[in-house]
Each structure stands twice: as C-alpha cells, then as structure tokens.
Amino acid sequence: MTDPRSVGSAALPRLVGARVARREDPRLLTGQGSYVDDHRPARLLYAAFLRSPHAHARIVSIDASAALALSGVTAVLTGEEIARASKPVRAASKTPAVKVTSFPPLALGKVRHVGEAVAMVAAESRYVAEDAAERIVVEYAPLPVVTDMEGALEAASPLVHEEAGTNLLVAREFARGDVDAALASAAVVVRERFRFHRHTAICMENRGCLAEYATGSGTLTLRSSAQCPGIVRDVLSDLLDLPENRIRVVAEDVGGGFGAKASLYPEEIATCVMARRLGRPVKWIGDRREDLLATSHAWDEIIEAELGLDRDGAIVGLRALVTADVGAYSIYPWTAAIEPVQTISFLPGPYRVPTYRGRTRGVATCKTPLGPYRGVGRPPAVFVIEGLMDRAARRLGLDPTEIRLRNFIRDEDFPYKSPSGIVWDRSSFTGSLLRAREALGYDAVRAEQTQARAAGRWLGIGVASYVELTGIGSAIPVSPGMPIATGTEAATIRFDPAGKVTAVFGVASHGQGLETTLAQIVADEVGVPIEDIRVVHGDTALSPYGTGTYASRSLVLAGGAAIMAGRAVREKMLVIAGHLLEADPADLVPADGRLAVRGMPDRSVTVREIARAAYTGAKQLPKGLEPGLEATRFYDPYYGTASNATHVAVVEVDRATCQVSVLRYLVVEDCGRMVNPLIVDGQVHGGVAQGLGAALLEEIVHDDHGQLLSGTLMDYVVPSACEVPWMEVHHLETPSPVTLGGFRGMGEGGTIGAPAAIANAVADALAPLGVEVAELPATPERIFRLVARATR
Amino acid sequence: MMTVRLKVNGVAHEGRCEPRKLLVDFIREDLGLTGTHVGCEHGICGACTIMVNGESARSCIMLAVQADGAELMTVEGLMQDGKLHPLQEAFREHHGLQCGFCTPGMLMTALDFLRTNPSPSDGEIREGISAVLCRCTGYQGIVNAVRAAAATLRGGR
Incomplete structure (x- = not known):
C-alpha cells in the first residue's frame, strides 16, 4: 500500500501552517451563535438558586411554602429532596494523598461557603423564579468560619468536612537527592515566602445549562456551557443512574472557558433532576454575582521556597512548601489536588535541578471551591522559580538572562526527567531566551533603563521562561489520582456520497477555533478543499467517545486522531480510485481535485466519484472491500509533550500613584508545528492579558467571615483594552518528536509566563530601593506599602 | 403589564411586558433576537451594548419600557444585503x-x-x-x- 501522505493533497495548498480565517466567525459576528441561553424549547421553565449568605452554618430548616404559593412557581428543590434523586458528587482519588469528601448538588445539613446553592426554584420566568427564591425561609445556625488556610491546619480549627477528620485534604511530596545537604553547602541561598492570591476566570458568558428529559424514551439532554461534555455525560450517568446512551450533553457555542468550565457543577445536576422530575425543560443561566460566588476560583497559594546555587550561579537545590486554599469542596473530576500538586510538579521549571524537595498541602476552607484555571498551578510555580532566579542573579551580580542560560536544561539533555518525574522532550529553552533578548534589543533597553533611573524613573525589565506539559496522554493523569482517564481522543471522518466530509470530534471548542484548525488538518490528510469539510464537536450524541477540552490537549489529541482517521480514509479512497481506474493505487497522483494515473492526466476520477462508488456497492468496489467511506480512530500521545516560552515585560511604576504600566511585552513561544499562526497569536494575546490581570489587577477578596467582597466586575477588575499593552509574539517551531503532526498544546502558556515576567519587571524597577515582589497582584496599594517600608 | 412599541433594525415591534423587564431580556426573549448577550447585568462588561436612537447603550441597565418609541439597532442589523459590514x-x-x-x-x-x-x-x-x-x-x-x-x-x- 502506498503511503497516503506521499500523495496527500499535493495538488491542493497545504493548510497546516496557514493563517486561515476562522470558519466559526461568520455566525458569531452576525448574532447567530448558539449559546445555551439562546435556546427556548416549548414549555420551558426558568430556574433560580437560593444561595447561602453564610460561609459556614448548619441548616436548621427550610420552608418553601411562601415560594410555592407564588403564581408561576412550579417547584422548589432542596438538598434533602435532591439527595433522593442524585448521589452526592465524590471526586474519588486513586492516591491516599487525597482525602475524598462529598459535594452535594444542593447543600445538605450545612453550608460551607457563601454562595453555595441551598435551594432551587423552577418558574415561568427567571424574574418569578428569583422572587420565589427570596421567599424561601432558611433558618441557619452559624458555625465558626474557617478562612485562613494556615489557621485551618491547627488542631483547634473547626472542620469544613467532618468526614475527613481534618482540613488537610491533600498532602504530597516530590523529592530527588539530598536537598538539605545541597542547600547547607550552597554558596548562595535565596528564600522567600510568596503569596499568589485567589483569582477567577471570568468567562464573558456566565455558566448556564438547559435540561430536557423525554419521559417517553427515557432520554436526558443537557445543553451546558461546558468544556467537557463527555465528562459531564459520564458522571451524570453515575449520579442519576441513567445509562450513558440515554444522556446527551451538548456544548455548542460556549462563551469562554479557560478551565473554569471544565468541572462538573452542582447546578448542572440540579437542573437535570428538576427537568426529570417535572417532565419539562428547565434552564438555569447564572448571573455575574453567581459566577463570582460559585464558579471555581483559582491559584490562591502560599509558597515558601529556597533555592541554592554555587558560586557560578548553577542551581544545587530547591526546597519548597506549597499551601493552597482549596476552598469548601473537592471539585469533580480534578479533585482538590489539581492546583497544589501541579504547583510542586512544575516548580523546578526548565532548569537542571539536581536536588529537590517539594511538599504540598491542599487545605479546605469556607470559600468557593478551587478548580482549574488557565495554567493550573504553573502561574504560581513560575512566579516562584523565576522570582528566585532573579533574587539569585541580584545576589551573584549576574544578569537575569545569564543566570537562566547557565541553568537551562541543555539541548543535549533531552529527553530530561524533572525531579517530579515529568519527562521534557526536545524544547527550545535556550533558543527562546536568546531570541527574546535579540528581538527586544535587550542591551539597548538596559541602557534606556540606566538613563531612566538616572532621571529618577522606576523602569524595570522582567524575564520569565517556563515549560509546560501539554497534550497529555494515558500515561499521566491530568490531575494526580483523579477518578477518570483522560489520555485519548477520537475523530470520525466521514464522506457522504456527494464527496463532502463531516469530521466529528469528542473535544469541544469555546473560542479556540477548533472548527478551523481541525478542518485544516483534515483537509491536508484527505485531500479535499476546506470548504468541503464540516467539523462537528461538542455533542456526545454525535461524536465518538471523548472527554472534552482542557489542559491544552485538544489540538494535540484531536489533531492526532484527525491525522489517523484521515490517513485511513485516504488509503481507502486510493484503493477505490485504483479499482475505478484499473490502476495500481501506488500509481495515483492528485491533480486538480481528482486522482489521476501518474503520467496520464486524462485517466482520473473525482473525489465525488470515489465517494459515490464507496456507497454504491459491489460493482464499483474491489472484491471483498467493505462499502462506505469513513473511519474512526483513537489517538493516545501516551506521555504528552512540552511547550515552552520566554516572556519579557518592560514596565514603569508611577512614582506618585504606584500604578504599573506595561510599556513593552514580548513573547517567544514554541508550540511545535503551528496549524494556524493567526490562532496561535490570539491564544498568546489572550493568555498574556489574563496573566497581566492576575499580576496587577484581579483578586478575589473575602473578609474574616468568609463574605465575598469582590462580588461585582467593579470590584473584581479584569483588564480592559487600556491596561493591556501591544504584544509582540515570536514563534520558534520545534516539532514535537512525540506527537503525531509535531503539535504541542499552547492554550494556557500566556497566562503561565505573564505574572512572573511582570512581577520580575516590577521588582527590577524597584531594585534600587531593595524591594522584592513576593505577592500578586501587585496593586498600587501593595507597591506603595513596599516602597514606603523601604524608604522609611 | 405595559405595552412597548419600538423599532429594531428597521422593523416595528410591539410587545407587552412587566415594567421591571430589562431591555436586553425583552430583546432576547420577547423579540427572539438572541445576538445581544448578557454578561453582567450591572453595566460593566458591555456585552449587551446596542444602539438606541443612534447611540450605543447598555441594554442590561435599561428597562424595556424606557425604550418605548425608540429605534434600536442590534448586531443582527449590521449585515446589509447579505454582506458583512x-x-x-x-x-x-x-x-x-x-x-x-x-x-x-x-x-x-x-x-x-x-x-x-x-x-x-x-x-x-x-x-x-x-x-x-x-x-x-x-x-x-x-x-x-x-x-x-x-x-x-x-x-x-
């Protein structure tokens, strides 16, 4: 059999690598998107949730009679009622390092954070549903509130989950070599207590879902603003005791996810239960207050770390203790371990770290559950290691780029096993930093800085290099010990008899442009114009088995599956064409959208003729060849692959207001072979903007009673166009040696590099004052206090 | 219930709604024009921005009854003669x-x-x-x- 790649689509321009305009744009630009809230089936009921005003309280009684008496109200659900229709969510763990706790869809017995759903109303309109929710009378007996993650570990602390017997839900350690001895004999040891505060994703579309239960067929359809329709389908089957083939989860257009929509949420379960109970469609659309209260929060860690180096600036050891405030519940399927364990896993960064001990603790408190958000663990990890590298450079009198170059994992070291066991494949750590220096005009900017300092200005340059693991296959759980397998994705590529292609994927797109990039890959593999390809995703009833989009995996896994399925289909096309042309398939070449016998362009068939023959049956097909022209293939990249980048920020701190302005921002990233540079750039831009928000503006704030103080978009400040600088993005393309197509995932990287680069730039700007930046976001108030302390 | 008469993208509409109904909910639910989105309901995010009598306005902090007699333009009205603006x-x-x-x-x-x-x-x-x-x-x-x-x-x- 001929290698289908060699004939591929040589007659058509290769699309992988091209800046193809997005195929999803025309509908989204004209108001024809299909988000959850755009659907209004007949007999629809609208839901509203009553949420806890207490951070920790026993529920004494719930009286819904006044709510039910209101005209237009159909039903009220409470925790006790829903417990009869759904099991509580238990994010099980295969590792004893994680204590398993229950997460009831509606609070059962007690509430554990402000904003926890206590009761659900279904009514004829959202307005009436909210009226009714206000009329539900809940008697609470307040309990002592746990808000401080370190205090929560003291023996006298009240417990968030009595069943765990402790607030320490996660404890894990990674170690390599004798770090204590290494640090004791190091020429230089830098140490810091870092604080990366609590953040949240703020998708512009709030979470929402719409459930319909068809009593006649016993099938449940859930439309949800979810990143992972497959995961939601699987867990609903278990919780609601419905077979998976009777549950359809649809996530068509989703207004941003960033990881925050990758988890199962209580509202999804409650909406399904309500719809099943009433036999009517029920829709819940969260508002922004609910989003800030009840969509997972992120990061929120204290990291105490020490880095030892020899006289030449080579790292000899790294020792760290990570403490994460994981909030009130262990989120499904990732568990409470995802953030704290990811942080210690990635703390050594792209460096040769001969000795390491990273301990991590995930601590329950009476706050919104912590969940995955763009970067997961790595924005804090990179903030810490890159902050330590700069501190070490200052101590040793080295340039921050020089100390990194001396410590990077070198080209000859790949594949390199990190102290936490991650294997880095061939990457461009050194290359990305050298390119960034050159593109910035590093020496010239340093000279400008010298002049600016002489003029009394606080100008700083910050560098951050990182490596992340993307496209993770079955060998490594995306979150340690998690209860589900996430290592595979599938593609179905199907020709219809007219020669047009439908490509179906289990992943889901919520802004990444997968309808475009996956179509580019399919077009190249099967050799048809992109106009003839329709990509279908985000619907469990249509797709082969898959989980969804998270952990920078979709292009790697679904793209790999597309390559495999595309090649299988192409191979069959050649066999059929060979039969129709009475030629050896190995002698066929593409020509003007046809397949022709080499050297005889008039002996050819069209794709349409091949597809028609495939469905016509015996006379048109070689003896024994199965009719049809479609293939489903599953891809497992096994370990996954590295992506890396170097970010450089140039900032100025205003001496009067302590406000930070980002004057220049430069990224040199390496995501392997790029499918669509337009989309790669867009992912970097968006990621950097979120990292900038994390570094300078955004913070979830609670008071000592666990009340959320940042409950509006006036208090939780995400960057507008005025705060985000022009971003200069450069690409290195080191094809991944371990993935089909050479692709590496790159959806999260911008947010991983930016907080560290900006923090280091602010610290560099204030270096003449001897100020270090150990806490993010670096708000004007925090900088003012640092400066005031230093100059007192 | 109050009657609201307005023009959206050049087409006259009449509907009845409660005085408290937000303009964006009226546009989306009563008129079925779902192109306009709701992002925060407190006038910060701007996802619900439409044109009211020729000027941009946030439809999540306007009541439908306040738009009685107004001429609105939503994203659905941007395309002309089947061509993108x-x-x-x-x-x-x-x-x-x-x-x-x-x-x-x-x-x-x-x-x-x-x-x-x-x-x-x-x-x-x-x-x-x-x-x-x-x-x-x-x-x-x-x-x-x-x-x-x-x-x-x-x-x-």
Missing part, C-alpha cells in the same frame, strides 16, 4: 474574536466609536473599546480590526 469583515480578518460572546457588544461599541471618531489613533481605539470587556483576545486583534475598519469606512467602501 466592514467592521465584521475586519474582525474576521484580524482575529478580533474568539468565543464570540463579547463580540456583538464590541461591534456595536466600535460602530458608535467610529461614527464619532472616524480616524482614531490606537490609543483612542483602546479607550473607545474599553467600554466592553473581552477575556479571549487580549484586545490586540480587536484594535487591529477597528483600525482596519476605520480605514475602509473612510474610503467609503
């Missing part, structure tokens, strides 16, 4: 959208902005579109798109 074309060409949720509000804001400032600097574009929050693009593609659309619109095409 130059702003829409530019957003596509310059990757000015990803998830698409802020996009209708961003387009209406940019439309109003270019009406008042047809030759903006990049700084002015950033200030003009800062009325709408986008979480996906980092605004770079949007700034590029608005700059390109301004040039096209000045050229009278």
